[in-house]
Amino acid sequence: MSSRDVILGRVRRALGGPAAPPTSYDTDIDRGYRREHGERTVEQTVDLLAENLADYRAIVHRADSGELPELIAWLLAARGARTVLVPPGLPPEWLSAADPTRVHDRADSTAAELDRVESVVTGCAVAVAETGTLVLDASPDQGRRRITLVPDHHIVVVRVPDQVVSAVPQALERLDPTRPLTWISGPSATSDIELDRVEGVHGPRTLEVILVSGD
Amino acid sequence: MSGTFVGMPAFPKAAHDAVRNTTLRANLRHATHTIRDKRARAVAELDDWAQLREAGKQIKDHTLRHLEHYLVQLEESVTAAGGTVHWAADADEANRIVTRLVRDTGESEVVKVKSMATQEIGLNEHLEAEGIHAYETDLAELIVQLGDDRPSHILVPAIHRNRGEIRDIFEKEMGRWGRPAPDGLSDTPAELAEAARLHLREKFLRAKVGVSGANFMVAETGTLVVVESEGNGRMCLTLPETLISVVGIEKIVPTWRDLEVFLQTLPRSSTAERMNPYTSMWTGTSDGDGPQTFHLVLIDNGRTDTLADEVGRQALRCIRCSACLNVCPVYERAGGHAYGSVYPGPIGAILSPQLRGTTSDIDASLPYASSLCGACYEVCPVAIDIPEVLVHLRERVVQGGEVTRRGAKVTLKPAKGHAAERAAMRAARWAFTHPAALATGQRLASRTRRFHPRTLPGPGRAWTATRDLPAIPAEPFRDWWQRTDGGKDAGK
Numbered sequence: 001m002s003s004r005d006v007i008l009g010r011v012r013r014a015l016g017g018p019a020a021p022p023t024s025y026d027t028d029i030d031r032g033y034r035r036e037h038g039e040r041t042v043e044q045t046v047d048l049l050a051e052n053l054a055d056y057r058a059i060v061h062r063a064d065s066g067e068l069p070e071l072i073a074w075l076l077a078a079r080g081a082r083t084v085l086v087p088p089g090l091p092p093e094w095l096s097a098a099d100p101t102r103v104h105d106r107a108d109s110t111a112a113e114l115d116r117v118e119s120v121v122t123g124c125a126v127a128v129a130e131t132g133t134l135v136l137d138a139s140p141d142q143g144r145r146r147i148t149l150v151p152d153h154h155i156v157v158v159r160v161p162d163q164v165v166s167a168v169p170q171a172l173e174r175l176d177p178t179r180p181l182t183w184i185s186g187p188s189a190t191s192d193i194e195l196d197r198v199e200g201v202h203g204p205r206t207l208e209v210i211l212v213s214g215d
Numbered sequence: 216m217s218g219t220f221v222g223m224p225a226f227p228k229a230a231h232d233a234v235r236n237t238t239l240r241a242n243l244r245h246a247t248h249t250i251r252d253k254r255a256r257a258v259a260e261l262d263d264w265a266q267l268r269e270a271g272k273q274i275k276d277h278t279l280r281h282l283e284h285y286l287v288q289l290e291e292s293v294t295a296a297g298g299t300v301h302w303a304a305d306a307d308e309a310n311r312i313v314t315r316l317v318r319d320t321g322e323s324e325v326v327k328v329k330s331m332a333t334q335e336i337g338l339n340e341h342l343e344a345e346g347i348h349a350y351e352t353d354l355a356e357l358i359v360q361l362g363d364d365r366p367s368h369i370l371v372p373a374i375h376r377n378r379g380e381i382r383d384i385f386e387k388e389m390g391r392w393g394r395p396a397p398d399g400l401s402d403t404p405a406e407l408a409e410a411a412r413l414h415l416r417e418k419f420l421r422a423k424v425g426v427s428g429a430n431f432m433v434a435e436t437g438t439l440v441v442v443e444s445e446g447n448g449r450m451c452l453t454l455p456e457t458l459i460s461v462v463g464i465e466k467i468v469p470t471w472r473d474l475e476v477f478l479q480t481l482p483r484s485s486t487a488e489r490m491n492p493y494t495s496m497w498t499g500t501s502d503g504d505g506p507q508t509f510h511l512v513l514i515d516n517g518r519t520d521t522l523a524d525e526v527g528r529q530a531l532r533c534i535r536c537s538a539c540l541n542v543c544p545v546y547e548r549a550g551g552h553a554y555g556s557v558y559p560g561p562i563g564a565i566l567s568p569q570l571r572g573t574t575s576d577i578d579a580s581l582p583y584a585s586s587l588c589g590a591c592y593e594v595c596p597v598a599i600d601i602p603e604v605l606v607h608l609r610e611r612v613v614q615g616g617e618v619t620r621r622g623a624k625v626t627l628k629p630a631k632g633h634a635a636e637r638a639a640m641r642a643a644r645w646a647f648t649h650p651a652a653l654a655t656g657q658r659l660a661s662r663t664r665r666f667h668p669r670t671l672p673g674p675g676r677a678w679t680a681t682r683d684l685p686a687i688p689a690e691p692f693r694d695w696w697q698r699t700d701g702g703k704d705a706g707k
Contacts, residue, residue: 010519033266131490183494192355203446
């Protein structure tokens, strides 16, 4: 008998015989909890996102779409970045004012190559205001998961208010589970040493978020 | 490297030694108090916490009731998404499967995301014996591994170490496993984290095989979820060519939507954050993004035995947040090692004896490693009634009875060492059912009370070694009641 059969047989015996199919799922779970917490205007939701991102040590900037290229150029220059990773579908105008050499992530590029790049610029799929979270879903403007992980500096552009939701339940509704998803709430951090929070162990130590409005 | 728990003394002995370690107690007190205060604030931000907790409990209970259905559904979803599912009835089988999968890649080292399941089965030790080196990449697990130590907390396994101890471990041991610690390393957490970053990065960049656990598996979609902070998880889950995830069968949730409950309750309960810095979700394999080969090893290892116990099965709801450890007065003083298992604290006291059975000294002692104060139940985000299970397991230890071991019903004998307790209880039952004898005994006890010893002789000595015997009143209560008509003639 395979271990699969052994385990499923044990489950059946533990529950006192073959279980009926779970037709009761909807009635078993009382979903009396909230879809979001508190009532906010759209602007207040964006403000809350900015506040919660900053609370977890992300650096938050705001711009309208016309100012975006200048701001990105300035942020890269302020870091002294000489190279910047570019996902395949990043809108070209975002980096139109930036000086650093663009590095394109190729299928055969190694992790060691990525390790030599200083900054990465991406979009995002959705941002959650109540938790200060950005979700990347590997769409063309975000690229493969590894490119936002290995460089030390990550700039994320969030379109407000379109890409902002209030709470976790609303974010899950918008996401496609078949895509690889990365939820980011502030830069990499550890509290493993005497519970003192330290930013940046393995992921980017600096997370900059640009909330961009207008089209 | 990291030690196993074989031969651990029973909890009373281990705790007795641990509470005399003043460094340990200071480290633990600082840590548990900091995190419990923060947790209370994070939870208070959500005014529907009680409803979220109830929904989490119901989702897990529903899943356990229909576990067979959801396991089969999960297998189908993961397979359809390009993964391969393996089933392991016990730790040995899980270790053999993982070893074979690593061998098939031709590699002799793997990078690991912190995982309770792989600790439970002793995977690192098994791989080491087979010539495969497993690198722990979570900072705390690295500290534990380099220090040839054991984890003492579910969430922050090196909580028993302070910064000075960590600096010494890094200086002494890092060079033996790879890039040595930088010269003149100080004991500031930032510098220590930087040393770990440099040491581990060379391992991440060359790793071909990653091993992880998972916080959740979604039956409907085949999605696995890992919740973390440092990014070592993202490294292990995305850079290697092959990913092997070892997950307990109880980690299933039925639908994608169910994550909305646990992604709200888990971070706030564990690290007291609104959301942990990184969460990774993957469904099988994705073209060109992340590992191109994905294996899921589903482990039983005592879980179905736990499921067979109608009172004890609620322990399988556990989402490993560790909130119960941080509020527990016993854990705070005794520390995680005293529990002699990878699951310490209140949850460990009910989970380990169920997963492993109560036949060893350490497992028979764990249901007693509690004051039954109930604080653990209050903070549990899936409402596991830990005190109820503790009492249930105490009864099993003392009285024995029918339990399920490795899928078969067996009858446990009462544990040794509880003979005196059982004799006392039998005597009490007789006395309480013979009122005349009870009254005589009570009067006799009152009259001779000046001559009673302060400690009990014989097997009772263990009990009075740590407690005062209650003083016996000059007059039995029932005599007083009759004499004074229930206090109406009080003072007479």
